[in-house]
Amino acid sequence: MELIRLHHAYGKYLGEEVHAFALKHGIRPDFVASHGHTIFHQPDKHISLQLGHGAYIAAHAKLPVVSDFRTLDIALGGQGAPLVPIGDELLFGEYDYCINLGGIANVSYTQNGRRLAFDICACNMLLNTLANSVGSAYDHNGELARGGLLQPKLLQQLNAPAYFATPAPKSLGKEWVLEHSLAALRASEASVPDKLHTTCHHIAAQLKRALPQLHAGRHRVLLTGGGAFNLFLVQLLQEYLGEQYQVEVPEPEVVSFKEALIFAFLGVLRWRGAHNCLRSVTGASQDNIGGSIYLC
Known part of the structure; x- marks a missing residue:
């Protein structure tokens, strides 16, 4: 229960920070690509959790969100990592x-x-x-x-x-x-x-x-x-x-920001419906298009 609450609360916090940043700089991004904060990663047990629920980011950023980049690859038998x-x-x-x-x-x-x-x-x-x-x-x-x-x-x-x-x-x-x-x-x-x-x-x-x-x-x-x-x-x-x-x-x-830049790029690939996760890297059964999209 506490983990789910934190997952949602951290997503709300991220969304609020994005919203404040966009207002401050007078911009409206096409979408937010969020990796989240990894707290569990045990792909052999089909477990990988990145804190910061995409739905809560979208609700409070008032923007579409691409998140949860790893789960599909793990479901396909891969490590869900590395994604970069x-x-x-x-x-x-x-x-x-x-x-x-x-x-x-x-x-x-x-x-x-x-x-x-x-x-x-x-x-x-x-x-x-x-x-x-x-x-x-x-x-x-x-x-x-x-x-x-x-x-x-x-x-x-x-x-x-x-x-x-x-x-x-x-x-x-x-x-x-x-x-x-x-x-x-x-x-x-x-x-x-x-x-x-x-x-x-x-x-x-x-x-x-x-x-x-x-x-x-x-x-x-x-x-x-x-x-x-x-x-x-x-x-x-x-x-x-x-x-x-x-x-x-x-x-x-x-x-400092290469990985953040690339995760934004992974979001672009997901948005376009293009492969953003390689089986040659993760060991999954196929290349895949990872990431959940939340529209707001």
Whole structure:
């Protein structure tokens, strides 16, 4: 009961915020595309819930809404994630790899004419939790991590879960991160800077492991998401990947808002009745047109 109430209340809040923004700027959007806030994601159990009911957003924004992008794909046997790759392919196709360093790091790329994508490992879920434990919202520029020392045993534990060797399609949720990565960090007696330093090595190592050689010559790697502001992590990643890869961090607006931009694009595809979710990425039985539409 409380979860349903919150689902509706958060949708109302989002709708009110959109309505206030539109009035302030004198605009009337064609529709709102809302991803919502993921609180459960266990596709193997056919569970994925993004908080913020589309009907309540529509009612209070006074605009049409496209939401609930994942459920159809999961019903078709897919992971319901990641959803961004079709946007990576159509909007950022000049890059060989698109990596998002968000709460969870993920990658997408085209190989043999097929777009592939998957979650790699936890990223800011780990780094921010550690920074929070010493009173910081995040590790600014990765300065705390840079001052730490590598803990080989902890690194081995972070790299140990079978997930990392499992072939795609695959995706991660908060539940997995709590049970594995965060559990290993909490059990360690290392200092917070040492944990941050070691975690950055873990992330860089898993990113390297995830990127196949696609062609001869240098590969362009686009980094976005909050982790792209972590200068120590970006430096480590370039060192792990070597000279065959050119790691590029774009302007801050793209770093911070690329996923929001692509979800708006997914909404456009849904509005047009075009495929916005790829079976090559999620493992579903077919490409599909995900998203519920609420008209107001």
